[in-house]
Amino acid sequence: MTSPRSLLRAVLVGIVSLMLGTSLAIAADEPSPDTEQWAGLRQYLFANRPIADNVGDVVDLDAPFRAEDASVVPIGLKAKIDQSGGRYIRKLWLVVDKNPTPVAASFELTPESGRADVETRIRLEEYTWVRVIAETSDGQLHMARKYVRAAGGCSAPAGKDNEAALARLGKIKFKLEGEVETGKPTLAQMMVSHPNNSGMQMDQVTRLFVPPQYVRHVEVAYGGKVILSADVDFSISENPNFRFYFMPKAGGSELTAKVVDSKDLTFSSTLSLPKVGI
Amino acid sequence: MPALVLTLALTGASGSTRAADPAPVNEVAPGVFVHTGQIAEATRDNDGDTSNWGFVVGERCIAVIDSGGSTATGEALLAAIRSQSPLPVCAVISTHVHPDHILGNAALASLKPAPEFVASQRLPAALAARQSTYTALALRQLGADRAPVFVAPTSLVGAQTVQINLGNRDLTVRSWPTAHTDNDLTVSDETSGTLFAGDLLFVDHIPVLDGSLTGWLAQIPTLRALSATRVVPGHGGVASGAAAVAAAWDREHAYLLDLRDRVRASLRIGTALARAVDTLTAPAGWQLTELYHRRNVTAAYAELEWED
Ligand SMILES: [Zn+2]
Secondary structure, eight states, rough: OOHHHHHHHHHHHHHHHHHHTGGGGOOOOOOOSHHHHHHHHHHHHHHTTTTEESOOEEEEOOOSSSSSSHHHHEEEEESSSSSSSSSSSEEEEEEEESSSSOOOEEEOOOOOSSOOOOOEOOOOOOOEEEEEEETTSSEEEEEEEEEEBBOOOOOHHHOOOHHHHHHHTEEEEEEEEEHHHHHHHHEEEEEOOOBOOOBBBBTEEEEOOOOOHHHHHEEEETEEEEEEEEEEEETTTOOOEEEEEOOOOOOOOOEEEEEETOOOOOEEEEEEEEOOOO | OOOHHHHHHHHHHHHOOOOOOOOEEEETTTTTEEEOOOOOOTTTTTTTTSOOOEEEEEEEEEEEEEOOHHHHHHHHHHHHTTTOOOOEEEEEOOSSHHHHHHHGGGGGGGOOOEEEEEEEHHHHHHHHHHHHHHHHHHHHOOOOOOOOOOOOEEEOOSSSSSEEOOOOOEEEEOSSSHHHHSSSEEEETTTTTTTEEEEEESSSBBOSSSOOHHHHHHHHHHTTTOOOOOEEEEEEEOOSSSHHHHHHHHHHHHHHHHHHHHHHHHHHHTTOEEEHHHHHOOOOOOOSSHHHHHHHHHHHHHHOOOOO
């Protein structure tokens, strides 16, 4: 939401920069988080609902100061509350203001998720604010944000080896990252080999046209119940990768993952769990 | 009559290109000229002069290998050629897609007759996917008034090795499996035993991984076995003599091998990517580690996590 004061400031800065003949880019390295992109997205996703901004008591965001590799920027969405029956996080949005498709992902979670922490990786081309917005089960919205600087050198968000990525298309690696113990949130990782590309229009220099093909939905179920459901797109890195939690329980013997891409290709994988101790 | 021709030729030359000071070059072997760029990120001050390029003069024509990171570096390259030889440029070979190696091509695109622009057959796809990023990067680093111009390759090199004849002098152009990038080429001057390695070889400048770590490690023995008497790296000083050439390959190999082994060890114990980037510090002895080592760890991790 753009307050009247920040609108006024934007107008004033605009006038000053017109007079000086310079651009806004000379402002402080970390600019205002009230970006034009966010104003539009906020309205589109949440209308006029209030959002607790950067309080840090419900959700936090792990993001690097600078993207090292523009195609693989690790991002952590971190819950500060338990995923218990009372108040829990039921949805997380990952927003990258300056990306061509700024809503990189939205995750739906349940108390069976154990912990509403999700790690993934994004592509990042420009200096931008990255945000996580959490919706708790009482309908409240909470946001955390970090300003991330673009990678230097010749780093690009594109894949590094197009042929290899296509040759391995759809392979899934699904594994546990910790001990399985009943009633204790357990970390798992699911990664799918996929070019996850946005496609491109006819390129003026190279005359190439590449159709888009990207992962658009990911679902993980445990003991027959969906514990993580995500709508994603090509802001997520090549070979989409998710680290998340689930809550082991007696009788739950396997995790299943289903991945659907923009060409409606479906990939799935099952992870058998060691017998859960009671 | 001869005087008239001369006048016309001069008019044509001054009309077609802006006057630029010739870039400094070393004649590392008879007819083989090399410019050593700075070991630095591109900035407005250095105007993209941050990589090596060279040219080889035959009896009939000249081949250019890479052209630096801006139109200005290409203009300085062209002026350097003109201060050495009046022969036409028949080939402009790009060792890979990175902008610090190809943006000078813009200054060579209007030459008459037009040279062949030679690149890997995988370069067009890589360029198409990266061109908008590279454009934004150049505008940010060089300045908004120095918009980059990309030149489409006219001649693509696949798995088959290609010979380019410059008149009593042959260049061998080889394409490589994914290593520094997925579109690396090398150029060998058979007459002098000089290998232009592009960014398959870094000297002093920390190696930069934008292709495949295991692929690069696998190619180095083959590159080393080409037994060049002299190798021009993409960045850093020329290595001359068999011992110096071997040492340069070995030093790069050691960095990449150490990176591979430490990232594999992190993956084995389940270290998350962000933590691996923070903990696997750069070895001593390379320049620009603060810019590229963390990125190399990131790229290596994203590649090696797919190993079984
Ligand atoms: Zn390079």
